[in-house]
Amino acid sequence: MRLVWFTDSNMREWGGDYYPVIDESVHFIPRISERLDSFTMLSRCLIDAQPQTGSQPIVFKDNANFVALPFYNNTIDYYKRLPLLLLRTFPIANRYIKNSDVVVIRHHNCFSWLYYILSKWHGKPVVSKWASAIDDFVQANFPSSSLVDRMANVVAKFEMWYGKKIAHGSSLNLMLDDRTYDKLGRPLHVHKSVISFVSDVDLTSSLERDRWMLVYAGRLTRSKGVHDLLEVFSTLIPDFPLARLSIAGVGDYEDKLKELCREKNMEDRVLFLGRLTRSELRKLFQTSGVFVSPSYAEGLPKIMWEAWASRIAVVMSDVGGVPEYLRDGVNGKLVQPGDHDGLSRAIRDLLSNPEHLKMISDEGWMTAKQHTWEMEIDKMYEAIYESTKGAQS
Structure with missing residues (x-):
């Protein structure tokens, strides 16, 4: 299986190595890639950015690699320049989706709808990974009437609207909780994904x-x-x-x-x-x-x-x-x-x-x-494989 994984976990590139801001990727990437023909993770990345103290670089096996997506490490710039980011992201996403067997999209990020549309256009099965109900998260983090907060809430409402369509059109939905499941209209194909990253x-x-x-x-x-x-x-x-x-x-x-x-x-x-x-x-x-x-x-x-x-x-x-x-x-x-x-x-x-x-x-x-990352990643892989094996080359 050639798997492409779009995530929004910020990365830092330093000296040719990639350091995750959230260190779960250090465990996740080697574990899942060893069972695949190829694995490509695409995510936002700060280039030439010194990693946090104590961070460990991701060790990529021969069949795995990381692709940096355009990113602004500033909330105001991020929302102001969404059209430019879209134009820069489109050709990168299109190339890797076209050459994949299965596409995993981690919601919510601003371009998850783009990755979904491109996947359907190329006839690729989609696995959607949901973190939480984005409208709850945005309301808690952007509560004021400022321009940036209002823009964030508008984007969140749009994401929840198309999120329901994506969830019901996906071959599999990796869910964390039942509240998000209910807000997405209770899609049929679901695997409860609990990645504790406790070993x-x-x-x-x-x-x-x-x-x-x-x-x-x-x-x-x-x-x-x-x-x-x-x-x-x-x-x-x-x-x-x-x-x-x-x-x-x-x-x-x-x-x-x-x-x-x-x-x-x-x-x-x-x-x-x-x-x-x-x-x-x-x-x-x-x-x-x-x-x-x-x-x-x-x-x-x-x-x-x-x-x-x-x-x-x-x-x-x-x-x-x-x-x-x-x-x-x-x-x-x-x-x-x-x-x-x-x-x-x-x-x-x-x-x-x-x-x-x-x-x-x-x-x-x-x-x-009862929920170590070794156990949970293996169960996630089996769920992805079983739900998409009919469409794999």
């Missing part, structure tokens, strides 16, 4: 754990709800004087979050760690007590799986595909986004009950063990 080697830890340490890890943006966590944490301090909070990540909301810490007199209790490497993040998880993600919009966040693999108790918002794997009170705590009282109760319950905290941590670890 068997991630499932061990012998480090001493501080159960009073709370952790948030992710982008520091409004949609991630870290401001809610800080508000709640300020109310916990009188009852839990040993509690502390570590925040790992960077983003445009960082200064506002630090200002909130100063207003609440929590600067000695809250530590901003900046961007961590994967090994540094794993060590933080393995030495802390509770991971909290009060996000307003997610698909199926891989950070949840990494936390489970590190045997840390998790508190997550009831968004996206999270509730399909997190059973409230069993392998984690589930709260509604923006619900300060609910978030406070969940954290208090874990901090005040060490036996319950350990039980939830152990159950989360078992959940991660």
Whole structure:
């Protein structure tokens, strides 16, 4: 099978090597390409861009390669120059689709409709990979009335409209969660794709754990709800004087979050760690007590799986595909986004009950063990092969 995979995971080219911004590709590409005649990944890429500290380059086998698509690393430029990007992207996409057997399109990106139309034009079977309902994501990340935010919401509505048509015209839909499945009109051909990117080697830890340490890890943006966590944490301090909070990540909301810490007199209790490497993040998880993600919009966040693999108790918002794997009170705590009282109760319950905290941590670890990336990628390949084998050359 000659497989072409369009994704929107930003890459960085440095010294002739390609480094993924999201390091899941390091595992995914070698695993799936070894079972194919050829594998080509096409994605946005920053050329001559130094990789993040600790990033590992992708190792391409002889039958696999990466193709950089035109990209502007600036939201305003990206939307202003969409027509130019389209003209530059078309001939590249057309060439690789024409010479493929199967086309996988990772939605949502602005040109997924183009890849779909070209695939149908050349008579190629399409496998659509859906991350989440794009309208929910955009509303959470672009809530203002600014020109860029309005443009982003218009594009999102268009993507959901044609997304339904693409889903029902695809040979297979790789889904993360039932909410996206419902919004796309419940297409017939579906495989539940859970890529946790937790490996068997991630499932061990012998480090001493501080159960009073709370952790948030992710982008520091409004949609991630870290401001809610800080508000709640300020109310916990009188009852839990040993509690502390570590925040790992960077983003445009960082200064506002630090200002909130100063207003609440929590600067000695809250530590901003900046961007961590994967090994540094794993060590933080393995030495802390509770991971909290009060996000307003997610698909199926891989950070949840990494936390489970590190045997840390998790508190997550009831968004996206999270509730399909997190059973409230069993392998984690589930709260509604923006619900300060609910978030406070969940954290208090874990901090005040060490036996319950350990039980939830152990159950989360078992959940991660049942969905390692080795297992899930193999199941994904089998689903793609079975759904498209009649059209392969």
